[in-house]
Amino acid sequence: MIDRLIAKIEETQNPTVVGLDPRLSFIPKWIKEESYEEHGKTPKGAAKAFLHFNKEIIDAIYDLIPAVKPQIAMYEQYGSHGIDAYIETIEYCKQKGLIIIGDIKRGDIASTAEAYSHGHIGKVDIEGDRFEIYKEDSITINPYLGYDSIEPFLADCSNYDKGLFVLVKTSNPNSGQIQNLEVGGIKLYERMGQLVSEWGEGLIGKRSYSSIGAVVGATHPEEAKNLRRIMPHTYFLVPGYGAQGGTAADLAGCFNKDGLGAIINSSRGIIAAHNDKVNQNKYTEKEFAQAAREAVIKMKLDLQQVLNTIV
Amino acid sequence: MIDRLIAKIEETQNPTVVGLDPRLSFIPKWIKEESYEEHGKTPKGAAKAFLHFNKEIIDAIYDLIPAVKPQIAMYEQYGSHGIDAYIETIEYCKQKGLIIIGDIKRGDIASTAEAYSHGHIGKVDIEGDRFEIYKEDSITINPYLGYDSIEPFLADCSNYDKGLFVLVKTSNPNSGQIQNLEVGGIKLYERMGQLVSEWGEGLIGKRSYSSIGAVVGATHPEEAKNLRRIMPHTYFLVPGYGAQGGTAADLAGCFNKDGLGAIINSSRGIIAAHNDKVNQNKYTEKEFAQAAREAVIKMKLDLQQVLNTIV
Numbered sequence: 093m094i095d096r097l098i099a100k101i102e103e104t105q106n107p108t109v110v111g112l113d114p115r116l117s118f119i120p121k122w123i124k125e126e127s128y129e130e131h132g133k134t135p136k137g138a139a140k141a142f143l144h145f146n147k148e149i150i151d152a153i154y155d156l157i158p159a160v161k162p163q164i165a166m167y168e169q170y171g172s173h174g175i176d177a178y179i180e181t182i183e184y185c186k187q188k189g190l191i192i193i194g195d196i197k198r199g200d201i202a203s204t205a206e207a208y209s210h211g212h213i214g215k216v217d218i219e220g221d222r223f224e225i226y227k228e229d230s231i232t233i234n235p236y237l238g239y240d241s242i243e244p245f246l247a248d249c250s251n252y253d254k255g256l257f258v259l260v261k262t263s264n265p266n267s268g269q270i271q272n273l274e275v276g277g278i279k280l281y282e283r284m285g286q287l288v289s290e291w292g293e294g295l296i297g298k299r300s301y302s303s304i305g306a307v308v309g310a311t312h313p314e315e316a317k318n319l320r321r322i323m324p325h326t327y328f329l330v331p332g333y334g335a336q337g338g339t340a341a342d343l344a345g346c347f348n349k350d351g352l353g354a355i356i357n358s359s360r361g362i363i364a365a366h367n368d369k370v371n372q373n374k375y376t377e378k379e380f381a382q383a384a385r386e387a388v389i390k391m392k393l394d395l396q397q398v399l400n401t402i403v
Numbered sequence: 404m405i406d407r408l409i410a411k412i413e414e415t416q417n418p419t420v421v422g423l424d425p426r427l428s429f430i431p432k433w434i435k436e437e438s439y440e441e442h443g444k445t446p447k448g449a450a451k452a453f454l455h456f457n458k459e460i461i462d463a464i465y466d467l468i469p470a471v472k473p474q475i476a477m478y479e480q481y482g483s484h485g486i487d488a489y490i491e492t493i494e495y496c497k498q499k500g501l502i503i504i505g506d507i508k509r510g511d512i513a514s515t516a517e518a519y520s521h522g523h524i525g526k527v528d529i530e531g532d533r534f535e536i537y538k539e540d541s542i543t544i545n546p547y548l549g550y551d552s553i554e555p556f557l558a559d560c561s562n563y564d565k566g567l568f569v570l571v572k573t574s575n576p577n578s579g580q581i582q583n584l585e586v587g588g589i590k591l592y593e594r595m596g597q598l599v600s601e602w603g604e605g606l607i608g609k610r611s612y613s614s615i616g617a618v619v620g621a622t623h624p625e626e627a628k629n630l631r632r633i634m635p636h637t638y639f640l641v642p643g644y645g646a647q648g649g650t651a652a653d654l655a656g657c658f659n660k661d662g663l664g665a666i667i668n669s670s671r672g673i674i675a676a677h678n679d680k681v682n683q684n685k686y687t688e689k690e691f692a693q694a695a696r697e698a699v700i701k702m703k704l705d706l707q708q709v710l711n712t713i714v
Contacts, residue, residue, distance in 0.1 A: 113515070116529065124530075133530050165515045169522030171490060171536045172483035179482060199545055200508055201575040201647075204424070204476045211480030218427065219435075219444050225482045234510055236547040236570060238577035259547060264512040266549035273586040273594065280584065280591070287580070336512075 100158030111359025263309025263332030310338025317345030334361030404566030411469030422670025574620025574643030621649025628656030645672030
């Protein structure tokens with residue numbers, strides 16, 4: 093997986109992953125009304141509006157980015173209609189050649205983890221027939237349960253050229269409450285970083301990075317720099333840039349000297365660019381996807397400046 | 404929520420929660436064949452077989468137990484058909500008066516946690532209309548992200564009389580790798596226990612227990628005893644009894660002197676009792692639900708013996 097991701101990053105010259113985390117408040121009225129007309133003001137109507145919105149956004153930006161990160165919670169909240177919209181969004185993005193990082197943050201005991209793994213990145217077996225269900229290329233995982241909760245995913249990563257991003261240091265304000273506790277002279281997130289690095293040793297690709305990556309928030313630049321040192325062969329998925337307060341300068345420490353090692357997520361900053369106060373009155377309701385494209389271009393330039401300070 | 408759960412435990416005299424974690428290998432051939440006939444050997448056929456199987460099990464045991472715990476992973480792996488089977492299972496169990504503990508182990512940054520919370524235990528808002536989607540009474544939550552990832556769920560618990568069970572010490576073999584790390588002279592799971600206890604202070608019910616409970620594995624009896632002391636007002640959801648190796652004697656430390664404070668989960672031991680080596684040739688394929696009923700009665704007696712040693 094990681095070699096495919098790096099190839100796409102180099103092809104687009106853009107280490108950006110766009111978060112497909114729609115909310116009804118981001119979606120232009122005309123899309124919602126069309127969907128409600130056909131499906132009602134219902135969970136199905138909301139889910140179909142998400143799908144339509146996502147497709148227009150993707151059409152406008154797919155040539156500029158290597159990857160997307162749909163956040164499953166936004167879809168799951170609408171039940172099976174939401175799950176269908178999640179899966180159809182992934183299928184649409186794959187047709188456009190994008191790498192899919194499913195932001196699912198699952199984590200459970202081994203027998204249960206296996207079901208998540210087969211469903212999301214592997215194959216489910218029904219009487220000897222095998223089905224791919226969600227088809228993400230990589231998913232986010234919560235490691236609180238320890239190694240045996242990770243192991244079933246590693247098997248599918250190896251079997252199907254897939255990957256993980258394991259939560260190490262998250263971007264939210266209270267992440268330190270647990271993750272920064274001192275454990276034997278280091279912080280818990282540092283210990284987690286060591287473990288994730290070990291767990292990924294069997295899945296190192298041609299470019300010396302592992303398909304087992306880490307989630308490292310842009311809102312904690314010092315911690316990111318620290319983790320970069322602890323886990324040189326681990327790719328970072330970096331949330332928190334933009335809407336959560338992380339700036340381009342905060343990102344420098346996430347990259348290695350080779351200009352690789354991190355992919356930066358922006359969700360709201362791209363897909364809701366048309367709603368952004370800064371852009372008020374700049375875009376009509378019909379131009380939301382154009383707004384997303386311009387936001388991607390602006391972010392790409394930002395990141396290129398960051399990379400110029402490193403390489 | 405917790406008062407409703409305690410009332411049901413007292414009514415049934417049985418602190419058992421039955422895990423509805425079906426696998427195709429547990430399900431009698433005749434149910435699978437009926438389902439495949441109608442829906443194909445497909446994710447839909449598998450999901451519909453789960454639903455049929457669950458309904459028969461529930462019909463046979465609902466009068467004996469206070470609660471069920473469907474494990475969403477088993478359903479989620481089949482995509483939207485699986486999610487429909489999960490939701491229909493919950494609806495069926497609610498009609499039978501059971502309390503539903505959704506084993507979903509979600510955990511994310513606040514804005515995302517809110518979507519999980521609204522979907523699972525609260526209501527989702529679509530243009531001013533509010534929909535209940537999953538309708539669990541309580542859900543399991545992973546706390547690795549800290550307090551702001553929990554807060555959105557607390558609001559819905561308060562608004563809709565719902566509850567949580569937060570992962571503190573899990574039942575799996577490697578749970579100690581993270582959870583038993585030393586943090587400032589105590590173990591991480593102990594610190595987590597303190598936090599969960601604090602988080603639940605605003606939701607204490609009439610019986611002095613909080614609607615914010617903790618997951619505490621039966622496979623670690625010493626740790627459970629320890630946590631019982633640290634968090635006297637927290638209800639424990641205890642997995643690991645039976646198939647994972649926890650015995651009745653291991654459970655004593657999970658309860659308080661009032662005979663309350665813990666609800667013990669068994670999944671495979673109940674729903675796959677007809678497959679159990681011990682029962683070989685005792686039940687025909689048609690009698691799987693009867694086997695589950697007898698397993699529940701056996702477990703209830705086991706737990707009553709445990710409680711007799713305490714109260």
